[in-house]
Amino acid sequence: MQAARASSADPSTGAPLQQAPIPAAAPPQRRADGRFGRAGLATALRRAARRGCAPPVVASPPVKLDDKIAVVTGAGRRVGRAIAEELAAAGATVVLHYHGSRVEVAQLASQLERSLVVKADLRTAAGCRTLLEAVRKHCGRLDLLVNNAAGYQRGPFAYETDDTWNQMLALNLVAPARLIRGALGLGVSSVVNIVDVAARVPWKHHAAYAASKAGLAHLTACLALELAPAVRVNAVAPGTVAFPDDFSAGERAAIVRRIPLERVGQPSDVARAVRYLFEEEYLTGVILPVDGGAGLA
Numbered sequence: 001m002q003a004a005r006a007s008s009a010d011p012s013t014g015a016p017l018q019q020a021p022i023p024a025a026a027p028p029q030r031r032a033d034g035r036f037g038r039a040g041l042a043t044a045l046r047r048a049a050r051r052g053c054a055p056p057v058v059a060s061p062p063v064k065l066d067d068k069i070a071v072v073t074g075a076g077r078r079v080g081r082a083i084a085e086e087l088a089a090a091g092a093t094v095v096l097h098y099h100g101s102r103v104e105v106a107q108l109a110s111q112l113e114r115s116l117v118v119k120a121d122l123r124t125a126a127g128c129r130t131l132l133e134a135v136r137k138h139c140g141r142l143d144l145l146v147n148n149a150a151g152y153q154r155g156p157f158a159y160e161t162d163d164t165w166n167q168m169l170a171l172n173l174v175a176p177a178r179l180i181r182g183a184l185g186l187g188v189s190s191v192v193n194i195v196d197v198a199a200r201v202p203w204k205h206h207a208a209y210a211a212s213k214a215g216l217a218h219l220t221a222c223l224a225l226e227l228a229p230a231v232r233v234n235a236v237a238p239g240t241v242a243f244p245d246d247f248s249a250g251e252r253a254a255i256v257r258r259i260p261l262e263r264v265g266q267p268s269d270v271a272r273a274v275r276y277l278f279e280e281e282y283l284t285g286v287i288l289p290v291d292g293g294a295g296l297a
Contacts, residue, residue, distance in 0.1 A: 060282055063190075063278060065092045068093070068143040069092070069139045070092040070093065070145070070146065071094075071131070071142060072084045072094060072095070072096060073097040073146065073147055074101075074148045075094070075098060076096070076100075076108065077101050078267050079241060079267045079270050080148040081267065082267035082268050082271040083270065083274050084096055084112070085112075087144070088112045088115065090275060092143075092144065093115065093116070095139065096108060096115055097118050097120060097122075097149065098118075099119065099121055099127075099149070102119070105117055116134065116135075118135075120134075122149055122171055123151075123171050123175065124170075125178060128178040128179055129182070132179065132182040135186060142187060143189055144191075146192050147175070147179060147192070148194045149175065151212075152209055152244065153167070153168065154205045155205055157205070160208055165208045168208040169208075169211075169212050169215070176216055176219065177219060189231055190231065190232045190233075190234075191231065191232070191233045192274050192277050192278065193220050193233070193235040194238065195216050195287060196209075196210070196213040196238060197237050197289060197294055199217040199237060220235040220287060221287075224284045228284055232283065233284060235288070236274055236290055237289045237290065237295070238265065238269075238290050239291025239295065240256075240264045240265065240291070241264060241266055241269060241290070242264075259291070259293060260294070260296060265290060273290045
């Protein structure tokens with residue numbers, strides 16, 4: 001028995017029915033900032049699925065830093081100073097940590113519109129608490145943390161002492177871990193650790209320093225996984241952007257020859273990388289080399 005066909009004629013006159021044309025669907029609407037609104041995105045996703053296409057990429061706008069509280073450890077000199085200046089230029093209120101660079105950090109603070117200066121010895125648990133309590137008291141919260149303060153020593157491994165290792169690990173690895181843990185209670189949303197190309201490229205006569213930085217690089221990856229999605233944790237791995245004071249002219253020239261871009265970097269190169277990692281909110285667990293290609297060798 002056949003099923004009855006649906007009639008396409010007017011039952012009273014027998015004349016064929018005229019079907020009204022189906023209006024074309026309006027294109028998905030984008031907002032003024034170029035992103036799809038919620039309804040527009042749903043429409044675009046349905047259309048992409050019907051065509052067998054990949055869904056549209058919905059870009060996240062850069063995170064604005066003009067209402068953020070940022071802590072930069074070791075902010076008085078070199079890379080730390082450049083990072084503090086870069087974040088302040090983006091509009092952040094910068095907490096300038098120092099231990100021995102009192103004159104330099106005071107001069108920097110005088111140039112910034114909004115800043116707080118805090119002295120603390122981060123090699124100790126008490127020093128880390130001092131910094132965090134100052135932030136809590138004066139700022140009420142913490143959004144961005146830059147673990148930049150570091151110790152540096154070089155020499156033959158056979159002559160390194162337990163004190164050498166304790167000093168390197170205390171400042172370069174344990175202090176960042178303490179500060180990140182304490183910053184969680186202040187609402188931190190993004191952390192950038194300053195590691196080093198030495199974290200993955202072995203150097204002679206730098207065992208304690210390189211090992212401490214390698215530990216910080218791995219801590220970055222561990223915490224990026226554990227603290228997501230509430231907190232993003234990234235790192236910048238600078239190459240040579242400021243020579244240690246005890247490097248001879250010959251040593252400096254030899255280092256430059258090993259860099260594919262044939263020049264050393266500047267602290268401002270690292271500072272811009274730090275800002276980038278703070279502003280791009282889909283990045284976590286990234287260790288960004290800023291080394292002119294030195295890590296390729």
